[in-house]
Amino acid sequence: xxxxxxxxxxxxxxxxxxxxxxxxxxxxxxxxxxxxxxxxxxxxxxxxxxxxxxxxxxxxxxxxxxxxxxxxxxxxxxxxxxxxxxxxxxxxxxxxxxxxxxxxxxxxxxxxxxxxxxxxxxxxxxxxxxxxxxxxxxxxxxxxxxxxxxxxxxxxxxxxxxxxxxxxxxxxxxxxxxxxxxxxxxxxxxxxxxxxxxxxxxxxxxxxxxxxxxxxxxxxxxxxxxxxxxxxxxxxxxxxxxxxxxxxx
Ligand code: NAD
Numbered sequence: 001x002x003x004x005x006x007x008x009x010x011x012x013x014x015x016x017x018x019x020x021x022x023x024x025x026x027x028x029x030x031x032x033x034x035x036x037x038x039x040x041x042x043x044x045x046x047x048x049x050x051x052x053x054x055x056x057x058x059x060x061x062x063x064x065x066x067x068x069x070x071x072x073x074x075x076x077x078x079x080x081x082x083x084x085x086x087x088x089x090x091x092x093x094x095x096x097x098x099x100x101x102x103x104x105x106x107x108x109x110x111x112x113x114x115x116x117x118x119x120x121x122x123x124x125x126x127x128x129x130x131x132x133x134x135x136x137x138x139x140x141x142x143x144x145x146x147x148x149x150x151x152x153x154x155x156x157x158x159x160x161x162x163x164x165x166x167x168x169x170x171x172x173x174x175x176x177x178x179x180x181x182x183x184x185x186x187x188x189x190x191x192x193x194x195x196x197x198x199x200x201x202x203x204x205x206x207x208x209x210x211x212x213x214x215x216x217x218x219x220x221x222x223x224x225x226x227x228x229x230x231x232x233x234x235x236x237x238x239x240x241x242x243x244x245x246x247x248x249x
Pocket of ligand 1: 010061062063142186190
């Protein structure tokens with residue numbers, strides 16, 4: 001589905017980002033992997049290279065506009081083009097009622113989860129246009145569509161990602177850049193492992209998904225890769241849950 005396409009993935013050192021990298025590699029992509037964590041990022045690099053994929057890893061903070069530009073510049077120098085960008089990096093942030101929500105936690109979650117997608121897209125879009133078009137897939141959340149108590153910043157940031165996705169799609173779809181968002185339900189990754197370790201919380205999370213279990217990173221990655229591919233050629237500006245039925249309740 002992505003043969004010889006240059007695919008950039010943020011948050012590629014773990015969880016959903018690593019799964020996107022591996023599924024994209026299986027589908028023939030050339031990869032630019034980025035993350036704050038160089039040790040785990042280089043492990044993803046090793047895994048995709050084991051599949052025979054040409055790839056590079058860059059330590060890069062999505063919350064820093066200069067890092068976002070440097071990442072796209074490095075992509076263009078190394079591969080000469082950019083075809084797909086997956087803005088996946090994110091953090092959970094503090095768990096607190098709104099009136100007690102720490103200001104520094106609010107600022108950090110908004111910076112990484114919302115501004116990080118904006119910083120990324122504003123650098124990626126010119127490179128995609130110079131490459132003749134392509135696709136962006138932003139990893140939002142079910143919490144981009146509904147609320148979640150004690151997660152005000154995360155919920156607000158992910159709702160913002162949907163708005164950014166739609167605004168950008170209105171601006172660039174006619175020029176050949178399709179821009180979509182996916183909304184994972186609760187997925188078994190390190191992001192939720194502390195929460196999920198409590199048996200009572202685990203049971204409540206499972207019960208919230210009509211399919212009767214939490215999701216796997218690969219199940220999100222399959223949708224991301226499909227949206228990134230030309231098989232999704234008439235799909236833009238839209239939000240795609242991959243949530244085991246969470247939003248159907
Ligand atoms: P994860 O913690 O396993 O991986 C997140 C990765 O992002 C890590 O490698 C981390 O180092 C990286 N990262 C964090 N801040 C960064 C920054 N400022 N710059 C660059 N990289 C940074 O989490 P995950 O579950 O794989 O989450 C991936 C995305 O999926 C996130 O946007 C998250 O909000 C979203 N999501 C996750 C779930 C879930 O249940 N796991 C549900 C819905 C949405």
